[in-house]
Amino acid sequence: MTPTIAYQFNRFLRGSVPFAVTFLLALLSVVPTGIGGFAAVTPSFVAMSVFYWSIHRPYLMNAPLVFILGILSDFLTGAPLGLSSLMLLLVHGVALSQRRVFVGKTFLLTWFGYLLVAFGIALLNWLIACLYSLTLIPLAPVMMQFILSLTVFPLLAWVFGMLQNNLLRHT
Amino acid sequence: MAPRQGTVFRLAWPLKTILQRFAFLALISLSVALLFLGKANIGVIESLRTTTTDILSPVLTTIAQPVDAFHKAVARVHKLTSLIDENERLREENARLLKWQAVGRSLAQENENYRQLLNALSDPLVLPITARVVGDSGGPFVRTLLLNAGSRDGVRVGQAVVAPLGLVGRIAEVGERSARVLLLTDLNSRIPVVLERSRYKGILVGDNSTSPRLEFLPTNATVVPGDRVVTSGDGGMLPAGRPVGIVSSVDERRIRVQTFADWNRLEYVSVLRYDLPGMSNPDENPGDLGESRLDAK
Numbered sequence: 337m338t339p340t341i342a343y344q345f346n347r348f349l350r351g352s353v354p355f356a357v358t359f360l361l362a363l364l365s366v367v368p369t370g371i372g373g374f375a376a377v378t379p380s381f382v383a384m385s386v387f388y389w390s391i392h393r394p395y396l397m398n399a400p401l402v403f404i405l406g407i408l409s410d411f412l413t414g415a416p417l418g419l420s421s422l423m424l425l426l427v428h429g430v431a432l433s434q435r436r437v438f439v440g441k442t443f444l445l446t447w448f449g450y451l452l453v454a455f456g457i458a459l460l461n462w463l464i465a466c467l468y469s470l471t472l473i474p475l476a477p478v479m480m481q482f483i484l485s486l487t488v489f490p491l492l493a494w495v496f497g498m499l500q501n502n503l504l505r506h507t
Numbered sequence: 508m509a510p511r512q513g514t515v516f517r518l519a520w521p522l523k524t525i526l527q528r529f530a531f532l533a534l535i536s537l538s539v540a541l542l543f544l545g546k547a548n549i550g551v552i553e554s555l556r557t558t559t560t561d562i563l564s565p566v567l568t569t570i571a572q573p574v575d576a577f578h579k580a581v582a583r584v585h586k587l588t589s590l591i592d593e594n595e596r597l598r599e600e601n602a603r604l605l606k607w608q609a610v611g612r613s614l615a616q617e618n619e620n621y622r623q624l625l626n627a628l629s630d631p632l633v634l635p636i637t638a639r640v641v642g643d644s645g646g647p648f649v650r651t652l653l654l655n656a657g658s659r660d661g662v663r664v665g666q667a668v669v670a671p672l673g674l675v676g677r678i679a680e681v682g683e684r685s686a687r688v689l690l691l692t693d694l695n696s697r698i699p700v701v702l703e704r705s706r707y708k709g710i711l712v713g714d715n716s717t718s719p720r721l722e723f724l725p726t727n728a729t730v731v732p733g734d735r736v737v738t739s740g741d742g743g744m745l746p747a748g749r750p751v752g753i754v755s756s757v758d759e760r761r762i763r764v765q766t767f768a769d770w771n772r773l774e775y776v777s778v779l780r781y782d783l784p785g786m787s788n789p790d791e792n793p794g795d796l797g798e799s800r801l802d803a804k
Binding site: 363364365366367368369371373375376377378380398399400402403406407408409411412413414415416417418419421422425426428429461462464465468469471473474477478480481 | 527530531541542544552556640643646647651680716770771
């Protein structure tokens, strides 16, 4: 028996939630907040989302989607094209290969995992950006962004968890 | 039949994994390739970028509105607490500014008279296009803004962008209805400036920090903190004499400039349509030329 079109559509909509949420976060991270100096240290919401969904719903956040999200955020932020997609793909790759470690364990472990990944990515991102522009970019905002991201991660993970439990329970 | 299907599945399963691995590696390579290609300013990528920002800029405008409303509300409450002090201060300032206005008027008139005596060419007309800031650079590596005005509004690459207090940056990319501003503070920004009093010329170099550096001054130039820095108009792209900032610190290695623009409260900015007759190509710059001919009428 083939499922009805309505069912399939419903399934598709639910399945696109991780991508849609990440896309929305990409938009939100460039909205001017009016908070002093916040633009430079805006937490990397997109990376958090990619990390979370790569662990919990890897088939809804696969490599091509991650790539598209990266390209979109590069377009939005005006960063060198390919930089975010490279970083997000690395986050995705690490999260995917280690997902057995995280799934079903305490949240603290995921948080710690995020700490390691985000720190590595922040440094690598900084290094590539420096090489790209052949100058020494101040490291302080990069580290500040990392710390802010780390602080915000539990909140975002909680929201993602809610979405997952309510919309994606059976997908 | 059934065993064969089983074999197919057993064969297909690793194939799928291999394909996924391959896609992952291919996309990583593609990203790296894009990074290299981006250095080369390829037209297709540029137009893809502007098309994307064109499509997303109305969405961003909509998202920015509630955020703006919230900030206005907070600012309002904040202002209410200091209403009396503020009023007192503004009265004093108004009295002072009225005197300055009288001085300014007489000086402008005097200047005009001298210009006529010398038969000096007047500066071309500068027409501002006011645009809303719909996006900033959500990250530590670039300092840019996204505006909701583009080529259909007359915005062109290279035009100066000013906030009420001073220069903000210049236009780096233009789409149909969106444009990206490269801020003074971005490490790719180079603005020709001049020290207002001593008339020494230099280049304002951004380095991603909030206060850009002043470089390429003549070696005999004397600079002290507090000197005002304005655009020099060299290169013909930016109007001369627009306030940029003041020198904030001077040491042996570098001179830092504190910009007048308030980076935290850039809601609306003005893009200056500016055109030196004979210096820009009318086909490349139709918006500018069409408008700046107004003063010839």
